[in-house]
Amino acid sequence: MLRLLKGEIVYYQGVKYTVTKVLRDMKYLQIRDAKTGLPQRVAICDVTSNDLVNNIPDAKYERGFDAFTSEELEKAEIRFKIIQPFLGELRGNKVELVKVAKEHGYNVSTLYKWIFRYETCGHVGGLVDSEGRGGKGGKRLGDDKIEEIISESIEEVYLNSKSVNKTFDRIRMLCEDLDLQVPHISTIRRRIKGIPEYERKRRREGVNTADNQYEARPGQFPGATTPLSVxxxxxxxxxxxxxxxxxxxxxxxxxxxxxxxxxxxxxxxxxxxxxxxxxxxxxxxxxxxxxxxxxxxxxxxxxxxxxxxxxxxxxxxxxxxxxxxxxxxxxxxxxxxxxxxxxxxxxxxxxxxxxxxxxxxxxxxxxxxxxxxxxxxxxxxxxxxxxxxxxxxxxxxxxxxxxxxxxxxxxxxxxxxxxxxxxxxxxxxxxxxGIGTPERISGMQEEIKLKLDLQPHEVRTIQPDGVSINGLTYYHDLFRPWIGIKEIGADGKKSKSKTFKFKYDPRDTSRIYWLDPTGRIYHEIKYSNPKGVSMDRWELNKIKADLKEKNIQATDEAIFKAKRENDELEKNAKKVTLDTKKKNARKKRKSTESGTQPQASTPTTKISRFKIDQKTEIKPFDELDYGKRVFK
Known part of the structure; x- marks a missing residue:
């Protein structure tokens, strides 16, 4: 994901650069070589957040949100509900934060850590324990105390009408006094940008100013105050x-x-x-x-x-x-x-x-x-x-x-x-x-992940012969450790069979996408029958209905056989149609060339003795005066 912030590390043609400026046409940006310092103007679409030239990504799909287990998500959503008020109207309110932390039996630093992880990740998956997230790193800043310093400084400096630079100066001073890593100023800008527009305006300029700008009026949609807000x-x-x-x-x-x-x-x-x-x-x-x-x-x-x-x-x-x-x-x-x-x-x-x-x-x-x-x-x-x-x-x-x-x-x-x-x-x-340039998906892997996350899915258990979806069976060797596995219930005992989510594209039944809980990434899963034929889901449903009408069991083999027969029938029908069109075209051409077309007869009517003035413009339905008679 590209944030397109000043100082951000990006890659262009395998070389590392830093962003210096995004141009106002939102098509180009200025970057500076991280080694030589030489500036360059490039198209935004040509830079990525990862070095895709020298580190070719594996031919797999990135982990999606559905890869988290239901237990991980349930725990993360509980944490999200605790910190949710502090992502909006109570942001920076340390008194309330201390009270909430005490009510739920957590340290204040833990809540600061959750807030940071949520804002960094952008969704509740960031609140899953680090061993569940399966990614590298963890906390970027490395110390919960830094989170507390940042939040307090934004609350006491920035939201009291001071500038971002003043806020950063205080954060730097406090971190240096405690011998802590000083965060980059772009981190502080992101935190401030995450504060709701209305709350920022209200705290810095007053309630009336905020209401005048953001309160809904006749003809306006409530909340639609910036691009992408509604x-x-x-x-x-x-x-x-x-x-x-x-x-x-x-x-x-x-x-x-x-x-x-x-x-x-x-x-x-x-x-x-x-x-x-x-x-x-x-x-x-x-x-x-x-x-x-x-x-x-x-x-x-x-x-x-x-x-x-x-x-x-x-x-x-x-x-x-x-x-x-x-x-x-x-x-x-x-x-x-x-x-x-x-x-x-x-x-x-x-x-x-x-x-x-x-x-x-x-x-x-x-x-x-x-x-x-x-x-x-x-x-x-x-x-x-x-x-x-x-x-x-x-x-x-x-x-x-x-x-x-x-x-x-x-x-x-x-x-x-x-x-x-x-x-x-x-x-x-x-x-x-302005809100600045929005975060931008960069690279094929991020695009694939987004599309898969937004595709429909089916929930299934994994059986010895694979997974059956809409009458078709899919299999991959990666299924083996998960065949017949049981879920652990709330009482700590194994209960029902574990279910998994499988993404699908209704336009192509030949493959589905599975989120492997171990690798936390999407895997492409194909038919278990290597002779399977691709079709769309609507065609599949039609074939199954035809088989049912004929009292034929809709097995994989029967479905693929019917599909091949339909394709052959369509191919022959197209050939007959094309041959018929060619035959008709030949007949028409032959008739034209041999002169057998009816020819217009030579007029035998005598030319009128009345003369017409050729200078007079004649229009449809005009009256023509031929001496004594008038024709209409």
């Missing part, structure tokens, strides 16, 4: 028909899941699919919103800027079932995202995303295949027959529309373009401080 998500079926990739025949209308930043109205990300909304599409849209967009734009061949990335503070959604599933709940807990549901019968809380959907509908009406036409026009204009874009081509069009039109147009709600509003929120304007 994000809305929703689905809709788009008002356009698309065509098939192969024969370009009309198919159907696609669904879109989209996220919008309420503060700036910038679109953070989306996911297009012909499938109805579900957990997978929701996760993909959120991942697209968090990830940088440079590679996405390059792959599509779209020339435009989309400087949106980073983890949002909260996601607001309606009460649809795909938003209330365990996948989204667990992922938001893992990444410290506050998941909030729209109050029932209060549509204004979803007005921003719904207005965006209306904007999309208006833009689509000009495209071939657009369905937003009047009843009169629809009687002779058939959108499904005029459709000419595939879903891949439409994704390019939509991305161009978002980056080059929507983001750059003046938005009436904010009286400027979403792009300009976003940049104001990042860099600040007038006396308003």
């Amino acid at each position: 994000v809305q998500i929703d689905h809709t079926i788009l008002d356009i028909f698309l065509v098939d990739d192969d024969d370009r025949e009309p198919l159907k209308r696609p669904w879109i899941t989209v996220l919008i930043d309420v503060y700036s109205r910038m679109i953070l990300g989306f996911y297009l699919s012909f499938d109805a909304p579900g957990a997978f599409g929701t996760g993909r849209a959120i991942a697209h919103s968090i990830l940088p967009k440079e590679k996405f734009l390059k792959d599509l061949g779209v020339d435009g800027d989309w400087p949106c990335w980073g983890k949002m503070v909260s996601i607001h959604c309606d009460n649809a079932k795909e938003f209330r599933g365990n996948m989204l709940k667990d992922a938001c807990l893992s990444y410290n995202i506050d998941l909030k549901f729209r109050p029932v019968r209060k549509p204004r809380y979803g007005s921003h995303i719904e207005r965006l959907m209306g904007t999309f509908a208006t833009a689509l009406s000009d495209l071939d295949g657009g369905t937003k036409v009047s009843k009169e026009k629809r009687s002779h204009k058939h959108p499904e027959k005029n459709a000419n874009l595939t879903i891949a081509e439409f994704e390019i069009w939509l991305t161009r529309y978002i980056t080059n039109i929507y983001h750059l147009q003046i938005h009436r709600g904010i009286e400027m373009s979403p792009y300009d509003k976003w940049m104001q929120g990042i860099w600040g304007y007038n006396d308003q401080l």
Whole structure:
């Protein structure tokens, strides 16, 4: 994860650099070689937080949040509830911290340690005991006393209207007096940045000033005071028909899941699919919103800027079932995202995303295949027959529309373009401080981890023949130590079989992803049958239904056999269709070349004796005066 802070260590082409400045276009940054001190200007997308050139990562997936055992998470969540008030409204309140520590039987330094670990890690996984986290290091600063000094200094200096430098000076002095390691000033800046905006403003400038800036007013969304502070998500079926990739025949209308930043109205990300909304599409849209967009734009061949990335503070959604599933709940807990549901019968809380959907509908009406036409026009204009874009081509069009039109147009709600509003929120304007560049996912491994964390999962036990998911069996030698293992109950005795979470992609049933509790990383698990055929989950369900109708047991072999038969049938059908088209084309060409087409007969009508003035412009349905008669 890249924080893009001044002084941060980054790697560019295998060489170690330090960040000196992020440029305001959010596309480039200035870095300085750690050895030679030479400066350089590079694209943000080309730097990473790890040396990927000289230390090639293992072909495995990083550990996800689901790798923690239920016992570890239960203990971590108890700790989180204890320190939660001190991450917000009670931050820096040592009197209350001492009281809470005494109530729960802990030392004050222990609570400071938990606060530090939570803020460093970013989710409750940081509160798992170090032996459970399985990572290197542990506490960065090495002494609980440093945590106490930092918290007290922020409380007594910074929150009493003193500068960051003054706060750091006091921390440095106290640490040197006690012969402790002096933390870097960027650490202090991160701690201060973690204090809620309203609390910072209230403590430093007063309640009235904070309320004037952050209190909700008519037409404003409560809490949407900075970029990524409030994000809305929703689905809709788009008002356009698309065509098939192969024969370009009309198919159907696609669904879109989209996220919008309420503060700036910038679109953070989306996911297009012909499938109805579900957990997978929701996760993909959120991942697209968090990830940088440079590679996405390059792959599509779209020339435009989309400087949106980073983890949002909260996601607001309606009460649809795909938003209330365990996948989204667990992922938001893992990444410290506050998941909030729209109050029932209060549509204004979803007005921003719904207005965006209306904007999309208006833009689509000009495209071939657009369905937003009047009843009169629809009687002779058939959108499904005029459709000419595939879903891949439409994704390019939509991305161009978002980056080059929507983001750059003046938005009436904010009286400027979403792009300009976003940049104001990042860099600040007038006396308003910006949030700075958001933390950034860097490297393929971090991207894979994010996407897997946001994929749906199934919970299963591991049997001698492997794991069965939706009628198909998967196996890997890594399963052997976990076959038939029992969980330890609260009474210390073995009870039921231990369960594991397996991530899956519904578009490809040939593999699943397992979180190994020992290595704490994702492993790719394939079919136990090496002759297995890949398919999507919808096709699998159709095959199983057909087998059931024929009274055939849906074993792995039966499913794969039916899939191969279906593929062969489709292949033959395509060949017959292609041969028929070629045959018809040959007939038409032969008819044209041999002159057998009906030819227009030579006119036999005599030319009128009346002359027409050639200078007169003749339009359809004009009256023509031929002497005595008038023709209409």
